[in-house]
Amino acid sequence: MTICPVQKVTLFGLSSEKRQVLENLQELGIVHVSDINNPNRVPERPGLGDLDSYKAFKYLMSAPSRRRQITSQAGFDAQGVVEDTLQVQDRIAELTQSRDHLIEKIRQLEPWGDFSFPTLEDMGGNHLWFYTVPRSRLQALSSLSSPWEIVRVEGDAHYVVVVAPEEPSGIPVPRTHTGAVPLSVLRQQLDHCEMEVDELEAQRIVLTHWCSLLARHLATAEDMANIGQAISCSFDDQVLMGVQGWVRKDHAEKVEAFARRHGLVCVLADPDLSDHPPTLLSNPDRFGGGEEVVKFYSMPGYRTVDPSLAIFFLFSLFFAIITSDAGYAVVLGFLLMGFWGKLSQSHSGRRLARLGLMIVGMCFMWGVLAGSYFGFKPPAGSFPARFAVIDVSDTGFMMKLSILIGVLHLLLANAMAAWSHRGSLAAVVPVSWMALIAGGAMAGFGTMGDIPSIVTPGYVLAGVGGLGVFLFSAPEMLPPRRPMDVLRIILAGLLGLTKITSAFGDALSYLRLFALGLAGSSLAMTFNQLAMNAADSLPGIGLIIAFVTLVAGHGLNIVLSIMGGVVHGLRLNVLEFFNWCITEEGYPFRAFAKKEIATWTP
Structure with missing residues (x-):
């Protein structure tokens, strides 16, 4: 129900220890790092880094069932897991699209039955033309000179086949395109498609073994990106280094204790009117x-x-x-x-x-x-x-x-x-x-x-x-x-x-x-x-x-x-x-801390 008061904290140490200091500060996880060279600039959040890895991790996390997690790093190839997962995802998406197309094609072809087209020579140069004609328009077919036959009736729909060398005119409905693939072949293709999808889904579930390790890999990568950004926001003259940020006032003693443990100079100060501190909301x-x-x-x-x-x-x-x-x-x-x-x-x-x-x-x-x-x-x-x-x-x-x-x-x-x-x-x-x-x-x-x-x-x-x-x-x-x-x-x-x-x-x-x-x-x-x-x-x-x-x-x-x-x-x-x-818009307090990516407990 309040905005937590914060203090500006500045840490100074040896330039040679800068990365180690930042890693330890990230481990502490209570300081919002700001740009010491431009204190009122709000640093942008670093990107997600390896987007493919996040995409693969999200896909595995959404699997319908999950396997027991492997915790040992032995044999874990993060890049290989990501590539395998994305290949499975892309192939399943491709097969799902094909399956939907086959299901729709089978639905359209089922009223006509399972048949194969004879050769043009066997038909004497004629073609088969297919039409779905409502009962109210059947009378128009009586004027056709070409032979035709009703092969199926479903409710008001009459499925008509016309034998003619050219598409006949005078039929009051557009022609139905059945395609050249027989219904039985389409059903076989659908079976093969669904079997491959099932196999790929099983492979996806097997890959969920690696989710915990992949999450750890992603967290480590994001931690490195955050440290890289913190380095860019720090001061360094090849001898001394300085890093500045904001800390909750009730956490200031923890930062001072951190500085004493690591041999750093710590300067704490309340924000003045020229400062633009981050906002940390505190509500039960x-x-x-x-x-x-x-x-x-x-x-x-x-x-x-x-x-x-x-x-x-x-x-x-x-x-x-x-x-x-x-x-x-x-x-x-x-x-x-x-x-x-x-x-x-x-x-x-x-x-x-x-x-x-x-x-x-x-x-x-x-x-x-x-x-x-x-x-x-x-x-x-x-x-x-x-x-x-x-x-x-x-x-x-x-x-x-x-x-x-x-x-x-x-x-x-x-x-x-x-x-x-x-x-x-x-x-x-x-x-x-x-x-x-x-x-x-x-x-x-x-x-x-x-x-x-x-x-x-x-x-x-x-x-x-x-x-x-x-x-x-x-x-x-x-x-x-x-x-x-x-x-x-x-x-x-x-x-x-x-x-x-x-x-x-x-x-x-x-x-x-x-x-x-x-x-x-x-x-x-x-x-x-x-x-x-x-x-x-x-x-x-x-x-x-x-x-x-x-x-x-x-x-x-x-x-x-x-x-x-x-x-x-x-x-x-x-x-x-x-x-x-609200008379002034602010920006959120984001603690410079180790990243944690939640998975699940098997």
Whole structure:
């Protein structure tokens, strides 16, 4: 829930020991290495190196079954394993394409039967022409002068063969191309193709013996690439060498102990205003799903705030409002249970699984408050009906609620921005925006809700906020020292006030919560009504139609709800919210550490 404080660390030692120092530092695994020659340049991550090896490793890891791992390096030829694996992969891809082509060709040829074309001499110079003619067009064949015959009938399709030296005219359908290879030969080719695929899949499974060693090989190669990049970021004058980076403040003692052990000079310093430190987010795993969302979109700057906790709860809330159905929440819960094992295989996956659990819980609670269970309302006086206090179809109420949620969301964003600038005049602007947005909301809600007592205070509060934005949009020029500074303050203030339209638009954009929730609820009720109409009007078969309508309709609505919840829930958090909350974009803290590539435990 915080951005970890870091310190700048600089290590000096003998140039002749540079590589050994970097290898030991990589073993320590707690320092983010920066470019000592250009401290504010963000070093690019080194490439994956041998892409073929990664491709082969990924292919073996996705094998349907796996063999016991070989741990001894004796007899391990990494290049040979990679080449064999890629050859197997390419050949399987080629054979799979051929198999699909053969299956389609056999499907097209089966209605005509298994036959071989006679020679042209045996046919007296005639050819066989094949057509698939619907019943409604058979009459057109009566005008043909050439002999023809119907060899098969399947439903409305009539399979017709015409004997003629040239392609006959007057047939109302295009010719069917059967090819010259008999059906029996195509089936033999398909059998051989599938047998070879099976043999190659078996070879692939045998190659999985080497996955652990191949992973170790890849990790070593990536470690070497990282050391090479660290060398390029270091200082070296042929006598002394220096390497610089960032370390968590609570890990500084470990770096000092490392320097003492290896005879290095260690200099630690807090970042100053000219520094651009990396951002290291720190959140407990139970709320870490919000951090994963933040890192996926944009890393906040070091001197800003961590919005992960807010994202964790508010994304779940927005998703719930868009879904607005307790029954759908139960379905989402079962889907989450189905993917829980796969998500639990990685640290990020476990965090996202907990976020999913929060979403399911929030969806269920909101659905109960909305009184919607697969689009059905609980009977009046029933136990579930006691909790149904929100009417999603009440347009006026839901619009006001959505805008109120948006206003509170923007107020929270500006409060977090003010906190990140605490102790400086720059904090006045987000506080002023809070006053302006809150005042505007008071005036608006007072007018719409016939509460005149809050309209005037709302205008006053908005005016004070606007004045604060105008006066403090250029805090670095306060107090003004020259007449030109006054002009710049005025221009910056006018420019800052142009964000009023953005604030108004951002608050109104939360109406999408109401619109999507109402659309989903209306669709659910519509599918229920269609199903009941089918069951009532068509006895017997109507029950089947009703069941299909319910399953297909609610299935589609759940998919649309998930898409809407993800897309618009993220949009409101990472666009509207981040626009006001995150005042500086940063880059992630990446520890210079040994690479580990996970395989599996046989």
